[in-house]
Amino acid sequence: TAPGSLTGKRVVITAGPTREPIDPVRYISNHSSGKMGYALAAAARAAGAEVVLVSGPVSIAVPAGVEIRAVMTAEEMLEQADRAVDEGCDLFIATAAVADYRPDTCATDKIKKSNESMSLSLVRNPDTLATIAARDDAPFTVGFAAETRDIEHYALDKLTRKKLNMIVANDVSAPGLGFNSDNNSVIVFWPQGREAIGPGPKAVLAQRLIALIADQITEKAGP
Ligand code: PMT
Numbered sequence: 596t597a598p599g600s601l602t603g604k605r606v607v608i609t610a611g612p613t614r615e616p617i618d619p620v621r622y623i624s625n626h627s628s629g630k631m632g633y634a635l636a637a638a639a640r641a642a643g644a645e646v647v648l649v650s651g652p653v654s655i656a657v658p659a660g661v662e663i664r665a666v667m668t669a670e671e672m673l674e675q676a677d678r679a680v681d682e683g684c685d686l687f688i689a690t691a692a693v694a695d696y697r698p699d700t701c702a703t704d705k706i707k708k709s710n711e712s713m714s715l716s717l718v719r720n721p722d723t724l725a726t727i728a729a730r731d732d733a734p735f736t737v738g739f740a741a742e743t744r745d746i747e748h749y750a751l752d753k754l755t756r757k758k759l760n761m762i763v764a765n766d767v768s769a770p771g772l773g774f775n776s777d778n779n780s781v782i783v784f785w786p787q788g789r790e791a792i793g794p795g796p797k798a799v800l801a802q803r804l805i806a807l808i809a810d811q812i813t814e815k816a817g818p
Contacts, residue, residue, distance in 0.1 A: 602643030611651030615697035627692035629653030634801035669720035
């Protein structure tokens with residue numbers, strides 16, 4: 596295949612936030628818009644791949660030619676991502692901002708404001724990225740790391756701890772970048788190298804990132 600091409604490859608991408616229900620009308624979530632993941636889905640499709648997007652609730656359009664699997668919670672995200680990988684996957688990219696914790700129960704009825712204070716009991720959510728990377732048949736796996744400080748340290752820790760092929764470190768402390776913005780700035784780390792991309796539009800970053808990943812997949816596969 597030509598440099599930068601993903602022709603014949605199946606790509607699974609997680610995107611957006613998850614919502615963890617507290618009661619029928621409330622949830623815990625975050626500011627992810629899905630823009631980064633959707634831009635990567637479009638770039639992977641343009642590079643010739645078959646793309647499945649496992650997406651939390653967002654309000655942006657699905658890129659043309661991309662298959663969407665809509666999910667709400669972190670548990671649903673793991674289930675759908677695992678199923679999509681079962682169907683065949685050469686490259687897995689996790690851009691989703693998954694809630695690390697969920698309420699241990701979802702109240703059946705709307706919680707009334709009767710007390711002066713209340714507390715929620717939270718339990719850990721499953722980690723989709725770590726689960727996919729730990730499979731015996733793990734695809735080439737790329738994680739994102741949204742950090743506000745010690746970016747390189749935490750990103751490299753995630754690269755080794757989650758057994759990833761590549762990590763995209765995202766400084767989300769700078770205004771106008773990262774969560775719910777059209778622009779982003781990242782540093783990509785892999786075992787043999789690194790590259791800073793941006794600041795710039797997520798669509799432009801996504802194209803460069805897909806080209807970089809495609810080169811690494813080809814290199815890993817050998818001559
Ligand atoms: O959606 P946008 O508005 O465009 O914003 C894009 C973004 C800032 C959300 C994105 O670029 C980004 O940085 N995504 C990762 C967000 C994050 O919170 O990462 P994390 O450091 O908590 O998690 C590390 C990695 O593990 C991520 O690849 C994440 O998808 C994955 N993960 C984390 C927890 C979990 N339970 N399951 C996971 O798969």
